[in-house]
Amino acid sequence: MATRKSQTLDLAILGTLKEGELHGYELRKRALSLIGQVRSLSYGSLYPALRELTERGYLEVDDRAALGIRRGANPRARIAYSLTSAGKEHLNSLLAESGPKEWEDDSFVVRFALFSQTDLRVRVRILEGRHTRLVERLETIRESLSRGRERMDTWTLELQRHGEEAVEREVRWLNELIDNAKTEEKEMNK
Amino acid sequence: MATRKSQTLDLAILGTLKEGELHGYELRKRALSLIGQVRSLSYGSLYPALRELTERGYLEVDDRAALGIRRGANPRARIAYSLTSAGKEHLNSLLAESGPKEWEDDSFVVRFALFSQTDLRVRVRILEGRHTRLVERLETIRESLSRGRERMDTWTLELQRHGEEAVEREVRWLNELIDNAKTEEKEMNK
DNA sequence: CCCTGTTATATCGTGACGATATATCGAATT
DNA sequence: AATTCGATATATCGTCACGATATAACAGGG
Numbered sequence: 133m134a135t136r137k138s139q140t141l142d143l144a145i146l147g148t149l150k151e152g153e154l155h156g157y158e159l160r161k162r163a164l165s166l167i168g169q170v171r172s173l174s175y176g177s178l179y180p181a182l183r184e185l186t187e188r189g190y191l192e193v194d195d196r197a198a199l200g201i202r203r204g205a206n207p208r209a210r211i212a213y214s215l216t217s218a219g220k221e222h223l224n225s226l227l228a229e230s231g232p233k234e235w236e237d238d239s240f241v242v243r244f245a246l247f248s249q250t251d252l253r254v255r256v257r258i259l260e261g262r263h264t265r266l267v268e269r270l271e272t273i274r275e276s277l278s279r280g281r282e283r284m285d286t287w288t289l290e291l292q293r294h295g296e297e298a299v300e301r302e303v304r305w306l307n308e309l310i311d312n313a314k315t316e317e318k319e320m321n322k
Numbered sequence: 323m324a325t326r327k328s329q330t331l332d333l334a335i336l337g338t339l340k341e342g343e344l345h346g347y348e349l350r351k352r353a354l355s356l357i358g359q360v361r362s363l364s365y366g367s368l369y370p371a372l373r374e375l376t377e378r379g380y381l382e383v384d385d386r387a388a389l390g391i392r393r394g395a396n397p398r399a400r401i402a403y404s405l406t407s408a409g410k411e412h413l414n415s416l417l418a419e420s421g422p423k424e425w426e427d428d429s430f431v432v433r434f435a436l437f438s439q440t441d442l443r444v445r446v447r448i449l450e451g452r453h454t455r456l457v458e459r460l461e462t463i464r465e466s467l468s469r470g471r472e473r474m475d476t477w478t479l480e481l482q483r484h485g486e487e488a489v490e491r492e493v494r495w496l497n498e499l500i501d502n503a504k505t506e507e508k509e510m511n512k
Numbered sequence: 513c514c515c516t517g518t519t520a521t522a523t524c525g526t527g528a529c530g531a532t533a534t535a536t537c538g539a540a541t542t
Numbered sequence: 543a544a545t546t547c548g549a550t551a552t553a554t555c556g557t558c559a560c561g562a563t564a565t566a567a568c569a570g571g572g
Contacts (some may be wrong), residue, residue: 298491
């Protein structure tokens with residue numbers, strides 16, 4: 133059994149499927165509207181993933197259309213996938229656990245898009261993790277900027293400057309979100 | 323002979339090597355300072371690329387250190403790579419030609435970082451190409467924003483909003499750069 | 513009743529890269 | 543002077559992700 137890696141893709145699929153059963157084609161579109169900004173999602177990744185998640189018991193297949201016959205022959209069969217209860221559990225544990233590379237662009241965006249299904253405390257943890265990561269990146273950039281200053285190519289410099297700005301913006305954005313979340317947290321504890 | 327695809331990597335390597343001979347390890351660091359923001363560059367990609375570029379005659383190897391003996395056995399051998407004249411030509415043609423996917427993040431960043439070696443007219447073309455591409459992306463985002471409005475998840479919405487802003491900024495940035503370039507162009511024609 | 517575009521599932525080859533091995537050197541640390 | 547440790551440096555291999563592509567059914571405009 134081809135063991136895939138990317139938990140990110142699993143998350144995206146399971147998270148999208150949380151709101152009801154879907155067939156592959158539609159699933160892809162929905163998932164892309166979540167994560168399309170930073171990731172692509174080709175069928176070459178999607179269908180193998182769907183198959184494996186089914187094998188593992190996280191997904192259930194309801195293929196009324198293509199019952200039994202002509203597997204793999206008839207497109208337009210509309211094979212509907214839905215979460216099993218094990219699948220829901222798995223989704224929850226994925227949402228709660230902190231995987232490796234949790235703060236990478238891909239992973240963060242997916243987790244963020246699924247925030248409405250995520251516990252408030254976990255949300256804060258994810259936001260803060262991303263924050264730390266970005267501040268680190270900012271330091272790296274600034275260091276390289278001050279180190280090079282005179283020696284560096286004009287255009288490389290300009291690129292770096294622009295990159296710095298973008299990261300700064302995202303840090304500020306995160307700050308706001310973290311503030312909001314913490315306020316919300318306090319109000320719930322009252 | 324393993325034929326690689328990515329012209330982007332070729333560009334990065336040749337462009338970095340334009341300023342003088344380097345060995346792999348150092349080359350990687352320099353190249354990363356150019357494109358590190360958007361791309362990673364692992365040895366698993368770098369060394370095969372170096373080998374192939376050498377085979378194609380674009381690179382020349384000057385391994386004083388590891389002359390003849392113990393190939394592949396001795397690290398620290400400091401194998402220095404430098405551009406051949408064919409390599410310089412190839413670099414120039416890569417810079418001038420418009421490859422497929424010219425406006426992807428990766429490709430654009432590399433081409434931008436090498437602007438000091440790029441003809442002014444080509445610079446403008448690249449900037450404008452990138453501009454069009456981003457405006458398209460912006461339209462897609464906006465469309466999806468207005469289509470969903472009420473129906474869409476709060477967090478997905480917020481993510482999209484933030485993404486929109488980032489793209490808008492980059493468009494403005496490009497506008498400035500294009501203006502500058504065009505001004506420069508006119509002054510040269512006087 | 514074509515023709516074109518969209519919906520839909522599915523697979524395959526391969527290129528890219530993470531992980532890892534190996535080894536040397538310089539500079540602290542003891 | 544011995545020893546540790548991190549940085550320097552080259553190299554390869556297995557495998558995963560995905561682009562490209564095939565197939566075909568359907569809707570609807572002309």
